[in-house]
Amino acid sequence: MKAGKLVKSAVLQIICIAMVVxxxxxxxxxxxxxxxxxxxxxxxxxxxxxxxERVTFQNFEKVIGDKNLYTGFKNTITIxxxxxxxxxxxxxxxxxxxxxxxxxxxxxVVSLFFLGMLIPTFVTEISRFKIISGxxxxxxxxxxxxxxxxxxxxxxxxxxxxxxxxxxxxxESAILDGCSYWGLFVRIIFPLLKPATATxxxxxxxxxxxxxxxxxxYMPKTRLRTLTTYLMNYANAQxxxxxxxxxxxxxxxxxxxxxxxxxxxxxxxGVVAGAVKE
Amino acid sequence: xxxxxxxxxxxxxxxxxxxxxxxxxxxxxxGVDLFRISATNWDGLxxxxxxxxxxxxxxxxxxxxxxxxxxNNMVYFFVHLLMIPVELAFAVVLNSRLRGAKFYKTMxxxxxxxxxxxxxxxxxxxxxxxxxxxxxxxxxLGLESLQRHWLSDPSIVNFVLAFVSVWRFSGYHVILFLAxxxxxxxxxxxxxxxxxxxxxxxxxxxxxxSIMLMVDFVxxxxxxxxxxxxDIPFVITNGGPGYASSTFTLYTINAAFKFSNFxxxxxxxxxxxxxxxxxxxxxxxxxxxxxxxxxxK
Numbered sequence: 001m002k003a004g005k006l007v008k009s010a011v012l013q014i015i016c017i018a019m020v021v022x023x024x025x026x027x028x029x030x031x032x033x034x035x036x037x038x039x040x041x042x043x044x045x046x047x048x049x050x051x052x053e054r055v056t057f058q059n060f061e062k063v064i065g066d067k068n069l070y071t072g073f074k075n076t077i078t079i080x081x082x083x084x085x086x087x088x089x090x091x092x093x094x095x096x097x098x099x100x101x102x103x104x105x106x107x108x109v110v111s112l113f114f115l116g117m118l119i120p121t122f123v124t125e126i127s128r129f130k131i132i133s134g135x136x137x138x139x140x141x142x143x144x145x146x147x148x149x150x151x152x153x154x155x156x157x158x159x160x161x162x163x164x165x166x167x168x169x170x171x172e173s174a175i176l177d178g179c180s181y182w183g184l185f186v187r188i189i190f191p192l193l194k195p196a197t198a199t200x201x202x203x204x205x206x207x208x209x210x211x212x213x214x215x216x217x218y219m220p221k222t223r224l225r226t227l228t229t230y231l232m233n234y235a236n237a238q239x240x241x242x243x244x245x246x247x248x249x250x251x252x253x254x255x256x257x258x259x260x261x262x263x264x265x266x267x268x269x270g271v272v273a274g275a276v277k278e
Numbered sequence: 279x280x281x282x283x284x285x286x287x288x289x290x291x292x293x294x295x296x297x298x299x300x301x302x303x304x305x306x307x308x309g310v311d312l313f314r315i316s317a318t319n320w321d322g323l324x325x326x327x328x329x330x331x332x333x334x335x336x337x338x339x340x341x342x343x344x345x346x347x348x349x350n351n352m353v354y355f356f357v358h359l360l361m362i363p364v365e366l367a368f369a370v371v372l373n374s375r376l377r378g379a380k381f382y383k384t385m386x387x388x389x390x391x392x393x394x395x396x397x398x399x400x401x402x403x404x405x406x407x408x409x410x411x412x413x414x415x416x417x418x419l420g421l422e423s424l425q426r427h428w429l430s431d432p433s434i435v436n437f438v439l440a441f442v443s444v445w446r447f448s449g450y451h452v453i454l455f456l457a458x459x460x461x462x463x464x465x466x467x468x469x470x471x472x473x474x475x476x477x478x479x480x481x482x483x484x485x486x487x488s489i490m491l492m493v494d495f496v497x498x499x500x501x502x503x504x505x506x507x508x509d510i511p512f513v514i515t516n517g518g519p520g521y522a523s524s525t526f527t528l529y530t531i532n533a534a535f536k537f538s539n540f541x542x543x544x545x546x547x548x549x550x551x552x553x554x555x556x557x558x559x560x561x562x563x564x565x566x567x568x569x570x571x572x573x574x575k
Contacts, residue, residue: 012371016382019368022445023385027392029411030400046411047418090297103290109298116301119309120554122508122527123547126534127308127315129322150304175282181289212395212509217535228395232513235399242403249396260391264384267391271450272457275495 027253034059034246041243059247063234069251071223072230079141079215079226080208083148084201087155091200092193095159096185100171117153124151125217132218143218144226148208154274155200161273162196163189199270202263206256227252312551315544322540334545344546347517347524350436354525355504357440361448362496366489369455370481383456387449394446398513401442405429429515432522439523442510447503451496458492459485494565501557505550526550 032049033041035057040050049055063069097103098110128147137143166189174184215226225233231252238245260267316334320327338344368386372379389397404411405428413425428438462485470484486493508527511517517524517532524532527550534543 009376012374012376013378016371016376016378020382020385023388023449025411026397026400026404026445029404033403041409046409046414090300093293094297097290097293101286101290103287109294112298112301112306115309116305118551118555119305120502120506120547120550122506123530123543123550124305124308124312126530126540126543126547127311128304129534131303131308146300146304150300153301181285185289185293206391210391210393210395212513228393231393231395231399242406242409245399246403249399252396253393256391256393257388260388268383268387268453268457271390272454275454275499 027250030246030249033243034250036243038241038243059244060251062244063247063251066234068222068225068230068233069227072225072227075141075215075224076209076226076228079144079148080205082141082145083208084204086145086149087152087204088197088200090149091155091159092190092197093185095156096163096189098156099160099163100168113153113156116151121151122213125213129217137218139219139221139224141219141224144208144211144214147214147218148204148211152204152207155204158196158200158270158273159193162193166192198263199266199273202259202266203270203274206259206267209256227255309551312544312547315540316548318541318544320540320544321538322534323538327541330541334542337542338545338549343521343524344526344529346521347526347529350511350523351504351507351526353436354440354443354507355500357437357444358447358500358504359497361444362451362493362500365448365451365496366455366493368452369459370485372452372456373459383453386452389446389448390450390453392446394509395513397446398442398510401445402429402514405438430519432519435515435519435523439507439510439514442514443503443507446510451499454492454496455489458489462488490565494561497561497565498558501561502554505553 029046033046035055036044036050037054037056037058040054044050094113098106098113132138132143132146135142135146137146170188171184174188175181179187209227211226212228212232215224215229216232219225219229222233231248234248235245238248317329317331318327319330319333372383372386376382407413407427407430410428412428416422416424426434429435466484467480470480475483506527507525508531511523511525511528512531515523517528521529526546530543530546530550533539533546
């Protein structure tokens with residue numbers, strides 16, 4: 001019995017370690033390549049580090065020395081900050097009202113939001129493109145900001161789940177004490193939603209930092225590259241020079257991986273809450 | 279009291295005004311407008327265009343490259359479908375008292391949060407025919423005979439890309455299954471264990487039924503995801519060689535933004551919406567009427 005259990009847990013460990021290897025391998029090998037010189041890319045196996053004395057950081061220096069990387073970083077941060085502020089502001093208030101109030105046309109408003117979640121991503125840009133350019137937002141940071149604020153609605157689920165756990169008597173007594181509805185929301189409800197807001201911000205950050213398509217489509221200007229579109233451009237410029245591209249890949253991967261390492265708990269719970277929509 | 283009711287109304291109106299306007303202008307209206315555009319020959323720029331009825335729909339059904347793309351989507355669908363039992367098994371293992379389970383959980387979800395463009399380039403390198411890492415691995419294992427042009431052989435490129443897709447998204451499903459397992463009442467499990475139920479029996483009679491809703495969601499996510507595969511082929515092969523690794527969404531996007539045929543592209547977008555809703559209804563029927571009903575007998 002005991003031996004059987006031991007064998008079983010050994011087998012499970014081996015399977016899990018195999019999974020870790022599969023997850024790590026493409027990243028690790030990219031890291032190896034990023035530390036090689038052009039000559040070592042040819043002379044050494046892609047599966048190994050270069051000999052210790054020939055490990056080079058020149059690829060990283062090259063990427064970090066690229067001015068466009070900073071432009072990309074700055075643009076990503078700007079888009080991210082503005083989108084998050086509006087996402088949180090609109091997300092909290094919308095979820096609060098839908099969860100707590102009954103009003104005329106409520107059914108209609110709720111079904112609008114539901115419809116909004118059904119409409120597929122990517123292909124909607126075919127008709128959205130005209131609206132964005134009609135508003136003069138094409139080739140401005142406004143395009144991704146407006147789209148991120150209006151279209152990704154997962155925050156509503158996270159906030160609604162959270163609000164449903166806050167006691168209604170809190171609202172009632174505040175109103176009886178003469179607090180205005182806005183006062184109630186801003187001073188009492190909003191601060192209580194802080195943990196949910198943290199989850200929303202972290203998950204949205206990852207989605208926005210990683211998004212390629214919206215910035216690629218709406219902001220072709222060099223000055224308006226984000227981290228992700230910067231990498232796309234860099235890849236086209238570095239064709240045939242894997243080692244420098246590899247350094248670029250590692251650098252662009254870092255922000256979300258760091259977010260994940262520090263905020264794993266929020267991310268996992270938020271992802272589950274955003275998926276289970278009933 | 280009347281003034282509070284009025285205050286309430288003003289509050290609701292002012293609070294919802296901007297979010298609803300944004301939603302209507304940038305999500306609902308574009309979604310609905312796709313139907314109108316699908317009946318035109320609009321090129322995306324011109325101010326005037328003609329309504330051409332169902333011409334685009336006829337053209338879409340006769341478009342061989344689109345059908346080829348849809349077939350490629352099926353590859354992603356089936357590969358991900360085959361992964362569902364594996365994902366479930368991983369969730370069960372990570373839910374057990376396995377040593378290191380926490381670390382494995384961190385690792386299994388990591389690909390999901392990694393920048394998709396960056397990892398796509400990393401995989402281009404991994405499967406590259408020149409100094410590619412995958413070929414090097416095969417060589418180390420003495421399997422040189424298996425070496426292929428992973429990204430340019432039309433008969434395997436979709437499987438390679440589907441593998442990348444599995445690499446990225448399977449962890450998401452594992453975490454969802456894991457959450458479903460963890461939300462299950464522990465006492466039932468323990469009672470069954472005391473009554474002598476083995477791991478397999480636990481899995482079959484207690485864990486599976488209670489996570490059926492999550493399986494339902496993952497299946498739907500799989501369909502939606504498979505139909506909307508875009509960035510992986512876009513970055514790694516750009517649909518090539520020819521249309522060998524094109525996908526429905528990639529083809530649609532190219533029809534609009536590369537070939538300026540917004541009318542036809544909108545038609546395909548409408549088709550994607552219909553396919554998703556249609557499959558969702560069938561799946562719902564199958565799971566709720568057939569599977570769950572059978573379970574009750």
